[in-house]
Amino acid sequence: MNIPTFIDVEKAHKVVAKYAHHTPVLTSASINEIVGGQLFFKCENFQKVGAFKFRGACNAVFSLTDEEAQKGVATHSSGNHAAALALAARMRGIEAHIVMPENSPEIKKKAVAGYGANITFCKPTLQARESTLAKVVEETGATEIHPYNNFFVIAGQGTAAKELIENIGEFDSILAPVGGGGLLGGTAISTKKLLPACKVIAAEPAGADDAYRSFYSKTWVPSENPQTIADGLLTSLGKRNFQIMLDKVDDVVTVSEESIVAAMRMIWERMKIIIEPSSAVPLAAILEKKVDVQHKRVGIILSGGNLDLGKLPF
Amino acid sequence: MNIPTFIDVEKAHKVVAKYAHHTPVLTSASINEIVGGQLFFKCENFQKVGAFKFRGACNAVFSLTDEEAQKGVATHSSGNHAAALALAARMRGIEAHIVMPENSPEIKKKAVAGYGANITFCKPTLQARESTLAKVVEETGATEIHPYNNFFVIAGQGTAAKELIENIGEFDSILAPVGGGGLLGGTAISTKKLLPACKVIAAEPAGADDAYRSFYSKTWVPSENPQTIADGLLTSLGKRNFQIMLDKVDDVVTVSEESIVAAMRMIWERMKIIIEPSSAVPLAAILEKKVDVQHKRVGIILSGGNLDLGKLPF
Numbered sequence: 001m002n003i004p005t006f007i008d009v010e011k012a013h014k015v016v017a018k019y020a021h022h023t024p025v026l027t028s029a030s031i032n033e034i035v036g037g038q039l040f041f042k043c044e045n046f047q048k049v050g051a052f053k054f055r056g057a058c059n060a061v062f063s064l065t066d067e068e069a070q071k072g073v074a075t076h077s078s079g080n081h082a083a084a085l086a087l088a089a090r091m092r093g094i095e096a097h098i099v100m101p102e103n104s105p106e107i108k109k110k111a112v113a114g115y116g117a118n119i120t121f122c123k124p125t126l127q128a129r130e131s132t133l134a135k136v137v138e139e140t141g142a143t144e145i146h147p148y149n150n151f152f153v154i155a156g157q158g159t160a161a162k163e164l165i166e167n168i169g170e171f172d173s174i175l176a177p178v179g180g181g182g183l184l185g186g187t188a189i190s191t192k193k194l195l196p197a198c199k200v201i202a203a204e205p206a207g208a209d210d211a212y213r214s215f216y217s218k219t220w221v222p223s224e225n226p227q228t229i230a231d232g233l234l235t236s237l238g239k240r241n242f243q244i245m246l247d248k249v250d251d252v253v254t255v256s257e258e259s260i261v262a263a264m265r266m267i268w269e270r271m272k273i274i275i276e277p278s279s280a281v282p283l284a285a286i287l288e289k290k291v292d293v294q295h296k297r298v299g300i301i302l303s304g305g306n307l308d309l310g311k312l313p314f
Numbered sequence: 315m316n317i318p319t320f321i322d323v324e325k326a327h328k329v330v331a332k333y334a335h336h337t338p339v340l341t342s343a344s345i346n347e348i349v350g351g352q353l354f355f356k357c358e359n360f361q362k363v364g365a366f367k368f369r370g371a372c373n374a375v376f377s378l379t380d381e382e383a384q385k386g387v388a389t390h391s392s393g394n395h396a397a398a399l400a401l402a403a404r405m406r407g408i409e410a411h412i413v414m415p416e417n418s419p420e421i422k423k424k425a426v427a428g429y430g431a432n433i434t435f436c437k438p439t440l441q442a443r444e445s446t447l448a449k450v451v452e453e454t455g456a457t458e459i460h461p462y463n464n465f466f467v468i469a470g471q472g473t474a475a476k477e478l479i480e481n482i483g484e485f486d487s488i489l490a491p492v493g494g495g496g497l498l499g500g501t502a503i504s505t506k507k508l509l510p511a512c513k514v515i516a517a518e519p520a521g522a523d524d525a526y527r528s529f530y531s532k533t534w535v536p537s538e539n540p541q542t543i544a545d546g547l548l549t550s551l552g553k554r555n556f557q558i559m560l561d562k563v564d565d566v567v568t569v570s571e572e573s574i575v576a577a578m579r580m581i582w583e584r585m586k587i588i589i590e591p592s593s594a595v596p597l598a599a600i601l602e603k604k605v606d607v608q609h610k611r612v613g614i615i616l617s618g619g620n621l622d623l624g625k626l627p628f
Contacts, residue, residue, distance in 0.1 A: 024338070045586045265623060272359045272619035274586040305586035309579060314623050 002151050003243055006193035009158035009186065012059040016159045019058050019091055023047050023160070025167055030270045035286050037293030040171070041267075042164040045275050045305025049083040049111070051232075052160050052183055052303050053147070057084035059156030060145045061092050069094050074142035076122075076129040078104040079232060080304055081147035086115035097142050099133045101125075107308060148180030149238030158186030164299050165194045172296040173199035175282035177303055178211040178252065179233035181241025187301060188248035199250040203285040205230045206254040211237045215245055215252040229257055229313060232278035232303060253291060259284035261313045267302075276307045316465050317557055320507035323472035323500065326373040330473045333372050333405055337361050337474070339481055342585045349600050351607030354485070355581075356478040359589050359619030363397040363425070365546075366474050366497055366617050367461070371398035373470030374459045375406050383408050388456035390436075390443040392418040393546060394618055395461035400429035411456050413447045415439075421622060462494030463552030472500030478613050479508045486610040487513035489596035491617055492525040492566065493547035495555025501615060502562035513564040517599040519544050520568040525551045529559055529566040543571055543627060546592035546617060567605060573598035575627045581616075590621040 004012075023043045032038055044052035061073055072095030075085050082098045089096035096117040100109060101124035112119055122132040137144055145153065160183070161174060174191050178184045188200045204211050208226035214237055223236040237245070245252075264280035266287075267273065279302040285291045286298070337357045346352055358366035375387055386409030389399050396412045403410035410431040414423060415438035426433055436446040451458055459467065474497070475488060488505050492498040502514045518525050522540035528551055537550040551559070559566075578594035580601075581587065593616040599605045600612070 050586060268588055268623060272364060272588040274582055274588060309582060309628050312626065
């Protein structure tokens with residue numbers, strides 16, 4: 001199983017810097033006062049397609065040979081990865097074949113269609129998604145780009161933490177949410193190379209704690225019937241990312257749904273930016289005092305800002 | 315009646331730059347595609363206290379002589395100006411006396427109290443506000459700082475457009491919402507000096523169109539029973555700002571409530587930033603095609619980002 005190194009993140013960054021936004025790092029004096037430390041938020045909610053996912057998709061699409069590329073790319077996703085892959089493919093001028101569960105939110109279907117992808121709808125089960133994707137790949141010869149268990153995707157996601165560290169400098173710890181683990185894996189690779197003494201901490205909803213259980217049992221545990229408002233973190237941890245986690249992540253902490261909503265509202269109210277629930281999970285861990293930030297410099301990757309404004313938790 | 319000139323804005327900027335944020339200018343490729351022009355949003359929602367009001371309050375407070383300052387400042391306000399004046403006073407280490415209607419939102423009362431101001435509550439009528447303020451001023455000797463019809467406040471608000479032009483360069487037009495007219499007045503002073511050919515356009519809710527009626531009748535018309543979701547724009551136009559408007563503003567356009575909500579949602583969804591309804595009024599005017607932006611470079615002042623997340627219009 002190939003695991004990317006920081007050299008792969010550096011290569012990825014040459015591609016990603018050309019097509020993605022170099023997102024800003026924001027701070028909030030009032031949140032710093034509340035938590036007693038200095039927090040630096042890397043705003044991937046301002047990234048193209050509204051999420052860090054564009055970095056990985058972009059790197060995967062532009063890492064294909066011309067021969068591979070002409071047959072297009074394919075994935076199954078109901079979320080940000082679908083939109084990210086569709087846009088990256090459009091930028092390279094190749095086809096994207098996206099398998100989406102038929103019950104995906106209308107707004108996501110529209111976004112993916114808007115980027116010109118070919119959408120195939122399927123029943124909303126993992127089995128249907130995988131079998132439909134297999135059929136699409138067989139028919140088209142497209143390269144499957146997994147949303148998080150893909151070498152180039154992980155390397156691409158690592159560019160967010162690389163930019164954060166290059167822009168701000170030293171950190172005592174860097175926090176990222178963990179779902180499939182692509183963002184966490186990439187973050188750990190960049191951080192441990194650039195700042196070996198800096199802790200990398202994963203934050204996860206208690207209702208979807210497969211990474212927590214995998215990390216502490218040192219055995220990969222799948223996500224079973226996860227329940228959380230942080231809809232980007234429902235998936236099982238990727239096997240590659242599990243390896244990176246055992247090697248480079250210092251801690252995994254879990255948080256309640258109430259804390260996620262409180263942290264999300266705090267960021268909306270105090271920073272005037274829109275983040276999706278998954279992005280609020282690291283701050284939730286700080287508010288629950290699961291991570292000590294007293295007098296420390298702490299980086300937080302805000303993963304994205306896509307959510308249905310008609311269905312807010314407050 | 316003293317009207318500030320650009321020299322006063324430049325003086326104000328020396329003060330404001332020390333205490334206020336130099337807010338970022340954001341753009342959105344997808345909104346540009348929708349409207350067919352290049353829009354540049356000056357993000358005063360990221361300003362201290364969440365609104366441009368801090369610029370004017372700051373300039374007014376720091377323009378006082380030491381003798382004046384030691385008696386404090388006073389105003390009546392249920393909104394952003396109260397918080398702005400309270401914070402500016404705290405920064406100068408002087409007292410702020412704020413008269414607030416007793417039915418002000420709890421969140422505003424808390425914010426003003428949080429900045430250490432002395433709050434006097436009164437009945438929610440203009441008469442009660444004015445008589446209570448007169449009493450407070452008589453008792454304390456504090457200097458009244460009017461929220462928008464004040465020389466130093468207007469000069470302070472002009473620093474937002476000054477920064478926008480200094481950062482981005484040429485514009486075909488610059489749009490600001492108009493309520494009391496402090497922001498509009500300051501914007502017009504800076505714009506007509508730095509970019510004489512650039513149009514200055516005021517955008518106003520049709521349900522609170524006193525500036526529109528004043529501008530086109532060339533007679534000051536008070537705001538009577540205004541109705542709009544843009545709660546920052548309910549007040550009557552200041553007399554000083556009316557003069558500036560006749561002299562330097564090219565057009566006033568009005569928009570529907572539906573357009574304000576649609577524009578606000580568009581900015582939330584596409585730009586992932588939180589703005590209050592008043593901030594959405596200029597984009598609403600563009601969406602209603604009341605302002606032509608085709609192939610043009612257009613600056614928009616986003617006035618603030620304070621609103622009750624529990625009472626959203628979508």
